[in-house]
Amino acid sequence: MATLSQADEAQLKAQLQDAVVSCTERCLYQSAKWAAELLTSLPSADDAGSVTDVDSPMSDAPPPHTPTTVPKDPTELRLEAREAHKYLLAKTYFDCREFDRCAAVFLPSTLPKGSIYAASPPSAKAKTKGKAKLGTPTKPKIVADSTQALSQKSLFLALYAKYIAGEKRMNEDSKMILGPEDGGVTVNQELPGICAILETWFTNLPASGRQPQGWLEYLYGVVLAKGKNETLAMDYFIRSVHRCTFNWGAWQELIGLLGTAEELNQIISRLPQNIMTFIFHVAASQELYQATEQVHSSLTQILSIFPTSAFLKAQRALLHYHTKEFDEAEQIFNNILISEPHRLDNLDNYSNILYVMGMRPKLAFLAQLSSNTDKFRPETCCVIGNYFSLKSEHEKAVMYFRRALILDRTFLSAWTLMGHEFVEMKNTHAAIDSYRRAVDVNRKDYRAWYGLGQTYEVLEMHSYALFYHQRAAALRPYDPKLWMAVGQCFSKVNKVTNAIRAYKRALVAGSYYDAGVGSSFGSGDMSALGGGVLDPEVLYQIALLYERLQDMQECSAYMELVLAQEEGPEYDEATLEIGGGVGVTPTTSKARLWLARWEYMRGMYQRAMELANELCQDGVEVEDAKALVRDIRARIEREKNDSR
């Protein structure tokens, strides 16, 4: 897998080239772009010139324009040749963004909407408009006939145009972002029509004896996914990627349908075994926050085939980002930026990284850069919004996130980030709204889930918030912060044992990751912890919970643990320059005070005295400590008196 033979490479090139052409023919521009990028990121065999490439003995692979892998179906070719002119017309309409007109080139102007299941009388063939006006029940048949007569390419283009037109109209009808008509109220009106046509097309498929090409499957999958018919949609997507492997759009939709890593492992067996599946697997794992060694190594393998692919590099950076290795991620993005200054994809993620790292000048530079490239890209708006957020100008930040959403309503990170801003502005309702939209767009966004939970916590709805925190924790089981949130909620609703378990989980997760830097949230920053140091805050919380359970033994044990974190484990001293322990913090001081009191109550005056004096030395809780010292002295005196 690491190295391709020349023949394989030539074939890969041919396939990719064919994919670019076919995607462009079907106006799937993003997929075409992706494939073309991948194509150019292959190392060219000889930099001296491609002329020698052709003459080299290895160029036994077929020339790019006649790829062997995708043999053309003669029926389709015949149909395509017949309607070549009409196809060209439709394509130009699409390119001019006249979607309805494009669809009307191949489809009758009135499409059935929802009446598809009505009985269809044997009204005959012709697709003249006069006939079409006879009444709705006749239409399906007519439509079915007319679509059967079309080549798959033309049918796809027409239906896709219809779909895009519907999306556009839906966006227009949604009006203002977060307005009354925004958010699921409006739906794509064209979906039932497209769905009906495709359904009949696929039911007639076996009878018609035509070879499916995979494109219509992709479109059907998209439509089904929109209609929340997810298992069927996944089937069709898998069918699609079997037929036309290099349509990245289909893979992306497939990623979107995956909820957990288990689902990914389930479907992986149903997928074809080729390089695209590898890329898919890496991308999906990244999206699912599975930043394991295995993923990294397979990514390295793919990168050896496509050494200059910015997409793959960005995947690597995102993997680092998920494991909070910000420096590496920043470095990778920086290199991508230098090599491709006009590339705006994933810059929103880059800005998140810079935000977390607090690199304001660089974030400003990035904003300047992206704004100079294109002011009206959602990524640009997100970068600018992040910059303003870092400057605590939340109103402006919201403005730019809003602009990003106007440009693209499904732009996930803008929704989440806007939610964060609303939290900062204490506008909890708007925050909930935005987070909810983010979750609706992508169920895998743990930050949105966590944000939702936090917002509900602000509203004092702890049991309600619990659900969201659990979702977030399920998405990222190794993030201690999420577990802490769960534990906190549990403790608030008096489920102490559950809370203790959650906190312990957080401890485990915290020792699993050696999280270097705080999270991307402005609130709840964790102090930098060295590896092997347990979070004293968590320990303290556990201790308090045990106190509530009256389990004083456990409680004092945990309190001691908290104190132990001040120094940190010894073996770390050599490797970590920070000094290992967390030092004296308010938490440890509180623990110390508790312990001092505890020892005092137990009658261990000597130890209590020690702890109280330490408190006085640290200069925290001095008043309480002094009072305690006084009490202890009094007790000791009295005991002395008593003993005498």
Added chain:
Amino acid sequence: MSKPRYLTAPKISLLVLVNLYCSSGIPSSATIPVLSFILSYSYPSAPSAARAPRSDNRQDASCSIQAFEDVLQSHASNMPGRTLLDVFLKHMWEMNSFDALFDLFDRLGDLIARPREDTTQDEPLQRTYLSQTSPLGALVRRARVEFVRLQFDDAIKLWSAFIAYRAPTAQWTKRLAGLASSGVDIVAADMGLEPSDGLYEVAYGHLSEEEDGGLTLSIDDLERLLDVQLDRLQRLGCRVPDEMKDPLRDMLESSTAAPRQAHLVQFFDAWKAGDYTLAFDTLHRYFDYAMQARERIHYQYALLHMAILQADFGCFGEAIAAINETIATARENQDIHCLNFSLNWLQHMSKAYPKQMKRAGYMGMLGSEKEGLAFLKAKARETRTYNLLSATLLNEAKLCLLTGEPVPRAFEHLYQSSHLNLKEDIGNYSCHMLFQSALFSRLGVTYLSGVYCELLLNAYHHGCPLDECLRATGRRAFLVSNQALQRGRYEEALNFLGSIDPSSHRSLKSHQYIFLCTGLVKLRRAMHRTDWTATDALLSSLKPDSSTDPELSFLLAESRIDCLVARGLYSEAFSTIEELSVTLKEEGADVMQRITILLAKADLFRRSGKPEQGFSVALRAASVSFKARLMPCLWIAVGMLANILNSIAEFNAGARMLHAVIPQALENVDHSVSGTLYSHLGDSYMGLAGVKDPSTPQGARLRATHVSRAEMYIDRARECFKRVENLDGECAQLMKKAIIAKLRGDEQLAEEWAQNHNRVWEEGMGRIGHGDTRV
């Protein structure tokens, strides 16, 4: 490309300087120059009538980095061996990333003084805090607000402009250790970018092609610039100066959205240039845009401007229609100020151009003039529009004078008005000066009148409208030409008129005014020199039309009559006088003008040998002018009366009257009047001498004394006439001398005088020939 709204690269540099000042980086010796530098670029200098605006050209709105260098280089900073410029540039170049620009504005917020309770903390005291309302505080606050309002990409543009702006000072960074490495942008430098890299090209690639002139001027600057222009145009009534025209046009063309004021500037310019169509076009354009920006409230002003414009171009009918509409609209919109102003203007117009207004169908909206004024005065008091009140009081004073009411009342109004001016700081000094000048010239205190004119011209000409400046100049010229204290005063007057700033000729109205004034002075000179060809030429070229200033057209008519009389065309002169007196009566014109006509009539009778008929006319003139304290008229009238008395052989009475007025007339240095009076006095004494019986020794002695006295007065008269270059008068006196000599029997002396007469006549004629070439 569009202009920035307010913030520009120079403004940022100013803010950097303010920041430096507040962090006490500026030694006390440099404080004043630096502060005045900052203020001179951040605030328009307040227009003041009393103080001449600074004439240096530093007020140009775009200040280059060079300006900063000039100011700061000469001052040492707190750090030894460094000039203030070094420190300033250090701060400038320390802004080494886009983020630093944001930081600057964040830090600016700290400069503003907090409420008292916060400042008690132990902050280092060497910082200067700006009060919210101080000029610098306002500057900082405005800048911050504008920056917050800025769109992100506009902020990027600003940043790019700033980089381009400070680029010329790049060599300074080499002197400052530690700054040289960071270059333009520290982030780019950290990423190891070179200007040729693709990424750098994306971020700063447009810097090279950007024309640097465009961004240094914000819309705000431009509007300020236009406001200054407008203020000048509107207040002074001049045109846009030539040297300003081209830059202004360039600036307006370079910005996509020209501010509305640009149209107004163009309108005033076209109006003053006499371009009727363009003026109308731009006026409409301006108000169309103004409506869109604000609400309907500006209709009445549009109409008002239109009315004034129409009237200025002599279309009184249209003007009246427009002003009526203005008044109606202003009433409807309850715009008291506009309403009062329109009424006042209407009042003024009906007085200034009564004939034309009547012809255009104006019937008088406010009843009689007095009632109108009373109404306006009441209105002004009610609405506390002191501007109007002051103007109305002045008008009332004028009315008093014109109708010949007692002078003290006029003074009372005048002083009330000037009290208001002082108290409410109303800037119509020029009106006051002019009025006072006129008042004193009527009272015969010519010197004072001249002084007021000069005061206006020398002290207030920066702040007063061009029109009134011109009027003062004209009046001054007339006074000078009348005084004629010595030979060559005509030249002085003409020089005076010629020395008027050539720019005022660029306005049509003022050009016409200057032309008429010059023509009148020349006409007088020609008449006095009996240069009839020149007189004819001048008279034909000086035909007044309906839009001419009424005062000037009267002066012209008077000169015409004088000319006719002097050439002996009596019947023609009589009919002209009759015509004029009828129209004057119809218009209810100035008392002085009517008296002048009466006097002309009396003179005509006298000359045509019917002194008896002239007697009553002259007597009436004398009594009216005495009542109205029109001293110059009074003296002429008395002179006329004496002359008539002489001609009916009442020499004694004549001499007594003349003796009574001559001292006063001498005070008023009108030499042609005093010459005439002296000559009449000489006549009286000759008459007296003739009455005395020469047979008795006493009578002979008396006759001799009378004759010698007559001779003395004739000599004086000759002197006076000589000064005003009145050839006729001078020759007549010489003739008289010759006759007296003959009477005494001194033939030789008589011959001498006669030759003298001939010589003077020849000289005079020669002067005409000589002067012809000069006219």
